[in-house]
Amino acid sequence: MPRAYFHRVTPDFFSTLGISLRNGRTFLESELRPDSRVVIVSEHVVTRFWPGQDPVGKRIKFGQLASQNPWLTIVGVAGEVKYRGLPENPTADPDLYLPFVDRAQVSMVMRTNVDPASVAPAVRQAIRDVDPTIPVFAVSTMTERIADQTARSRFTTWIMGAFAGMALLLSAIGIYGVMSYLVSQRTREVGIRMALGATPREIVRLIVGRGARLIGAGLLIGAVASIALERLMSTLIYRASIVDAATAAAIAALAAAGLLACYLPALRAARVDPLVALRTE
Structure with a gap:
């Protein structure tokens, strides 16, 4: 050893x-x-x-x-x-x-059923009663000690969380813009399908379905990359994990932004007169 x-x-x-x-x-x-x-x-x-x-x-x-x-x-x-x-x-x-x-x-550890901070003065007094010359210092609760240990990690997490929030917002805006553009490029196709008898509901379902597959593939690739990076992050942040509510919320937000970007343009395209859609270049 x-x-x-x-x-x-x-x-x-x-x-x-x-x-x-x-x-x-x-x-x-x-x-x-x-x-x-x-x-x-x-x-x-x-x-x-x-x-x-x-x-x-x-x-x-x-x-x-x-x-x-x-x-x-x-x-x-x-x-x-x-x-x-x-x-x-x-x-x-x-x-x-x-x-x-x-x-x-020496270090003394106490366990109590009440607020530990409220017991500290009584402990100090009990030690003084035994020997007034014994200095008592560095008295803290376990919660305070853990907070001190994690202060730097929590600050790092807060900074990274702020940047992650900005990245999430920009990603959602980017996904919305790209999906809206892709849907608008299919306006002529929508006109042809409607001229052949497709209903507005079928048009919306078709466009949203194709967009959902693209979004799902992108989120899957991102999830795999996150799993690969989890071990690296765990060396920088205590108990870093991708399996938490924040990660689920971020994935849900990106998926919602992408689906909304498909649904709204698809809804507009489905309401366009087929003749107008066919003239679209």
């Missing part, structure tokens, strides 16, 4: 953060001492070193095999967690958990 992150935690750490234990157990209160020789590993460690095996009871060591570091016995397997940022791949550098011991700086 080239590199791993380790965390000193108490027995309730996993249940507080909702981290599931895939196998084994959490730490015991009696194991919260510096000389404990137990460890909880993340799933990636098991997948890499003991695929298809039960790792509980096996031993690992930090550093080189020849080092004086003690062997640690695995007592549990924890689910993967994104500690170092939401876009992080948790399997890149796995996490190891050791029993908590006193340190110069």
Whole structure:
């Protein structure tokens, strides 16, 4: 294992953060001492070193095999967690958990059924009651921490969304103009069909049907290209996906613009006198 992150935690750490234990157990209160020789590993460690095996009871060591570091016995397997940022791949550098011991700086995680922000003052006061010299800093809720992590991505998404909205508007206008032009070019054909007995409804159905096939083909090509680009976008924007309401709305807007561009000129052409339509160049 080239590199791993380790965390000193108490027995309730996993249940507080909702981290599931895939196998084994959490730490015991009696194991919260510096000389404990137990460890909880993340799933990636098991997948890499003991695929298809039960790792509980096996031993690992930090550093080189020849080092004086003690062997640690695995007592549990924890689910993967994104500690170092939401876009992080948790399997890149796995996490190891050791029993908590006193340190110069510690982080405390609390879980509450009420608004977390309302509990913060009481927590600060409780710590002051124990030791007024202990500084309490960087107090934040999980929602605030996630918002901080995603601030840059959300700003990027907003900028890209604004440009995408402009592109969508221009695309809709362009589709409307092109389809209107194509329909107007068939005015003479409409006159011939009406002279041969075609009804206005049949004319509209014919023109809209042909236009719908063109629109459908274009949207299909665009959807395939979007799927190909989704992986690239996921590296720039957290949880980027083409399967969402915004994508569906954009496709629907483009389809509606194209169909409207077919329907309105087709309706006008169907109402034109066949003799006038036949004289159209």
